[in-house]
Amino acid sequence: MNPGLRRALSRLSPPGLTPYLQAALLALVLVCFLLLPIIAIAVVSFFDYDSVHIIPSFILGNYHDVLFSEVTWNTYLSTLRFTAIVWSVTLVVGFWVAFYLAFEVRGKGTQLVLFLICTIPFLTSNIIRMISWVPFLGREGLLNTALLRLGLIHQPLEFLLFSDFAVVLADVHLYTLFMVTPIFNTMMRIDRRLIEAAVDGGARSWQIIANVILPLSKTGIAIGSIFVVTLVMGDFITVRLMSGGQSASVGLMIANQISLLQYPAACANAVVLLAVVLLMIAGILRIVDIRKEL
Amino acid sequence: MTTMSRRGVGRRGLLKTAGLATLGAAAGSGAITGFPTIWAQQIKNVTIRQFGTGVSNLNAIADKVKQDLGFTLQMTALDTDAVTQKAVTQPRSYDVADIEYFAIKKVFPTGVMQPMDTKRIKLFDKIVPIFTTGKLTPTSVVAQGTAPSTVAFVDGKAGTKFAPHPTEWATLIPTIYNADTLGIRPDLVGRPISHWKDLVDPAFKGKTAILAIPGIGIMDAAMVIESLGMMKYVDKGNMTKAEIDKTVAFLIETKKSGQFRAFWKSFDESVNLMASGEVVIQSMWSPAVAAVRSKGIACKYQPLAEGYRAWAGGLGLAKHLSGLELDAAYEYINWYLSGWAGAYLNRQGYYSAVLETAQKFMSPDEWGYWMEGKPAQADILSPEGKVMEKAGAVRDGGSFTERMGHVACWNSVMTEDRYMIQKWNEFIAA
Secondary structure (H helix, E strand, C coil), X not given: CCHHHHHHHHHHCCHHHHXXXXXXXXXXXXHHXXXXXXXXXXXXXXXXXXXXXXXXXCCCHHHHHHHCCHHHHHHHHHHHHHHHHHHHHHHHHHHHHHHHHHHHCCCHHHHHHHHHHHCHHHHCCHHHHHHCHHHHHCCCCHHHHHHHHCCCCCCCCHHHCCCHHHHHHHHHHHHHHHHHHHHHHHXXXXXXXXXXXXXXXXXXXXXXXXXXXXXXXXXXXXXXXXXXXXXXXXXXXXXXHHCXXXXXXXXXXXXXXXXCCCHHHHHHHHHHHHHHHHHHHHHHHHHCCHHHHC | CHHHHHHHHHCHHHHHHCCHHHHHHHHHHCCHHHCCHHHHHHHHHCEEEEEEECCCCCHHHHHHHHHHHCCEEEEEEECHHHHHHHHHHCHHHCCEEEEEHHHHHHHHHHCCEECXXXXXXXXXXXXXXXXXXXXXXXXXXXXXXXXXXXXXXECCCCCCCECCCCCCEECCEEEXXXXXXXXXXXXXXXXXXXXXXXXXXXXXXXXXXXXXXXXXHHHXXXXXXHHHCCCCCCCCCCCCHHHXXXXXXXXXXXXXXXXXXXXXXXXXXXXXHHHCCCCCEEEECHHHHHHHHHCCCCCEEECCCCCEEEEEEEEEEECCCCHHHHHHHHXXXXXXXXXXXXXXXXXXXXXXXXXHHHHHCCCHHHHHHHHHCCCXXXXXXXXXXXXXXXXXXXXXXXXXXXXHCCEEEECCCCCCHHHHHHHHHHHHHC
């Protein structure tokens, strides 16, 4: 801020007010585009509805429908299962990719180039990345045709496409980079002298990874986990396209309700989903203090 | 756009006296010289915003409107669910809704649209009676589901309640409709298919699909259940809770047995499933069958003993529409029925609302193939000029009356809609 503006501002407001003014713009954006919509969703979740109208009122029926229906529980179980699987796979893959980039590759330039190569798939839309799996995995797709011709299988493998396997595969493909980036970032900040000290102290390489690098990468792992968990928990399009509509997810359940104009039911579902995801994030943050390392 | 409509309102009096109804046609035929040039100037600046499903939101139609009527038709194509949503939740974002009759059952009572004065629709009396009395021929029975005739009229100029009989106030003017059935890969099914129940034949385990649009998918399931003789519905398009329970239980059981390969929601998904051989028998839309065939892959739109599941769409006016825009919208709807658009849609395998005007824009051979079930004398071309069928081909299902005369039920919105979607989610989660 230039001195003139600063003087003008301080004349306008008592000195204590300046930081608030500085934060006001961001606060305004967050209030308008985050807080108000969420409040609207929460309010509508108590409304009644019929097949065309949303009827303003205060009923708990929508929450009753969500919480006491077996479908919800099954759907949450299925979504949590996807989340757990995708999280563990992206964690393992992400950790090793980041480890390789941070410790095995020499030279900042090479590291940067290789990291940018990791982001190349993100130059296309994620729907395209997802759909490209379809001709590859299909019954008469590239993989099945190749395996059949090689004589490795005699029947096409049906589980490859339109299955839970396909959903997990696409999710891992889509979200691993969200794990790689923060872990790579934290790893780059690890003081190399700590590793030298460990080597001098006689640690084997797996001991260095387990006792030095892994604990010091916790922040990155936590941030990556938050990304992956929230993305998979809220996803509906991957589940729909890759399972061929055969698997459920909470997001898909909400999408189905919205498509039939059942907004209050969808809102109640969204509020519950939001609560569940926030709890999961709170859990992650309890285990790892992400601010400590930033 | 906004400044335009303001000026339009101011000059409405003048325009009315100019005999507007005839003006559009005159402008189209190039006989504009004798008329006040103000109108001709103004109508060119009008933009009518239309939205609807990809089925009928065709650029060719917008281009022809510009050429014939002079104003701009701006089109947005969305999927079926999104159309209903947008119609209700963003009523000021469109002028003309291209919407299906079953959706209008939900949309019109919300008051976002205005009834149309049928006296201003020149060819209203020529519209196929399915949309007025509900009967294709005087002896036919109105099919189950949301039959268009039951939601085609309201009780008055400001009405939002449907009238059981034709009135002067129409909710939609029909433009496009068809009878849907199962699509099959004749080269892969290995036997004749003649009933809806063939969809759940264990021989096709893991090679079948149905629509994932709940309201339509559940009706395809109902057709299968009736075909199996498991249950008889009072109205497949308006099931009771008990009927929904049984239908969904059947779907879950079938899903768990591994009968379905996938559930599709969009046109191209259904084309890809069929063309790739992932699926050999599935619910399908007519142009999707044509799209598979155009890849050189055999695909048949198989008529079935139990009949068709039909759907229909039309054009409706947004409530906010007035003045010059409203006049232009009426012009556009009149133009739609006047033949060119009808012929265009008929050539894609749909049906048009006024048959005789469309016939004038089609060759006798085209008419014979598409509408009368006669073998094609020469190659049948798509509106874009691509060969769709070779000479000698006969349309699957035969003539207009054979197909539209065997409608078992119409796409619909059920009274137990809310319950149905809960159960459908259960099916997807199972």
